[in-house]
Amino acid sequence: MACTSSIxxxxxMSGDRYLAICRPLVHRTLPRHxxxxxxxxxxxxxxxxxxxxxxxLYYRCNTSVKQAVKQLMNKCHY
Incomplete structure (x- = not known):
């Protein structure tokens, strides 16, 4: 979550800097909301x-891993 939040x-911030440089009059009147x-x-x-x-995603990955382990165990028993 922290990585996505940082991105x-x-x-x-880059959008804010873009407005400040390219449209300074719009940036000054940017509402706080x-x-x-x-x-x-x-x-x-x-x-x-x-x-x-x-x-x-974890459930999907986990179920595919469970199926792979079951198949491997079945092959080992026979």
Whole structure:
């Protein structure tokens, strides 16, 4: 989760720097709620990835490993 969060924070910072350099007048009038939304997104998305997708991927990997072990055990017994 920390890695994804860091990547999203860097993405948000690069977008902020882009606005500050290329459109300084827009950057000065950037509302605070946009900044808060960007920070929330940069933490909520990694939490979703970590909490929702990792167990699904782990289960799929774990079941394929279980099947491979069962097949190997069946071959060893015969």
């Amino acid at each position: 999203l924070h860097l993405l948000m 946009i900044v808060y939304i960007a920070l929330a997104v940069s933490w909520i998305v990694p939490c979703f990835i970590n909490c929702m997708l990792n167990p699904i």
